[in-house]
Amino acid sequence: MRNGRRADILNVMEKLHKTAISATDIASQFWCEKQMELNCMHGSRITRQINVGRKMHEELEHEANVPLMLQPRSYADSMYKKLYSSMLAVESIRERGRAREIAVYGSISGYRLVGKIDQLDFRDGMAHITEDKTRSVDTLPSEQQLLTQKVQVMIYRRMFDDIIGGLYTGGNFNASYGISKMEVTPEFARQLEAEGVDQELRKIMKVSDRFFSGIKALGRVGDTLRIRYLNQQTGREMKLYDFQYDAKETDGYIGFAMKYWSGAREALPVPAEEKWKCSFCAFFKKECTTWS
Ligand code: SF4
Numbered sequence: 279m280r281n282g283r284r285a286d287i288l289n290v291m292e293k294l295h296k297t298a299i300s301a302t303d304i305a306s307q308f309w310c311e312k313q314m315e316l317n318c319m320h321g322s323r324i325t326r327q328i329n330v331g332r333k334m335h336e337e338l339e340h341e342a343n344v345p346l347m348l349q350p351r352s353y354a355d356s357m358y359k360k361l362y363s364s365m366l367a368v369e370s371i372r373e374r375g376r377a378r379e380i381a382v383y384g385s386i387s388g389y390r391l392v393g394k395i396d397q398l399d400f401r402d403g404m405a406h407i408t409e410d411k412t413r414s415v416d417t418l419p420s421e422q423q424l425l426t427q428k429v430q431v432m433i434y435r436r437m438f439d440d441i442i443g444g445l446y447t448g449g450n451f452n453a454s455y456g457i458s459k460m461e462v463t464p465e466f467a468r469q470l471e472a473e474g475v476d477q478e479l480r481k482i483m484k485v486s487d488r489f490f491s492g493i494k495a496l497g498r499v500g501d502t503l504r505i506r507y508l509n510q511q512t513g514r515e516m517k518l519y520d521f522q523y524d525a526k527e528t529d530g531y532i533g534f535a536m537k538y539w540s541g542a543r544e545a546l547p548v549p550a551e552e553k554w555k556c557s558f559c560a561f562f563k564k565e566c567t568t569w570s
Pocket residue numbers: 310311312313316547548555556559560561562563566567568569
């Protein structure tokens with residue numbers, strides 16, 4: 279790679295204060311790429327609606343997963359907690375039938391890729407991905423919203439395929455994050471002891487190996503991907519939307535998105551026919567004047 283291009287790549291990540299691209303970043307590019315960029319640069323504007331949605335996700339997680347009372351004190355502690363809770367979720371899925379809030383890691387064109395899967399259900403001998411979306415009104419999303427949600431879930435599915443197929447391994451994860459050199463804080467180690475975590479498993483590298491092995495052991499993830507819409511006020515399930523994973527289509531979405539991250543083009547605002555999105559955008563007429 280020429281030095282100029284490498285500088286572009288670093289510039290995009292630096293400009294957005296990021297060390298990894300998330301599946302939701304890529305999904306957001308299909309709503310408005312410019313808005314995604316501004317959200318990363320200025321911090322996303324947390325609305326009451328987003329907070330209610332988060333609370334609902336937390337409640338669902340507590341219902342489905344083995345409860346964990348761990349209070350991280352450092353980056354290494356947080357990394358451990360994420361890997362350990364995801365490992366427990368994946369390892370218990372056959373017995374419990376479902377698991378929630380599973381961290382997933384991967385790589386695209388040398389970039390770190392991260393995601394968090396809302397739910398995995400185990401049926402017909404394999405795991406199936408479900409993404410929850412909360413809505414404040416009892417209407418279903420527009421085609422444009424649905425596209426961003428589908429992209430997000432297809433990327434999760436791709437990340438699982440890469441791990442199960444050996445394209446992204448615990449070794450790749452270690453090389454990228456340097457976890458073999460990380461140590462949890464003494465206070466966090468005491469919490470692990472109190473939780474009854476085996477001495478052997480108190481090392482981040484160990485828990486990472488078990489996590490990646492657990493995903494590989496799933497063997498296969500179903501082709502039918504699901505988005506579940508929940509009413510924000512009542513928590514009632516409004517609709518299940520199932521669609522089929524398409525590897526080629528996913529390649530197309532990733533290819534488009536990566537042109538931005540690689541510095542091949544600037545962030546795109548919405549086209550004229552989608553100007554209506556600007557009236558829902560916190561950056562309209564302020565940080566973004568494209569359609570003012
Ligand atoms: S104002 Fe419109 S074009 Fe600009 S970031 Fe927001 S949605 Fe995108």
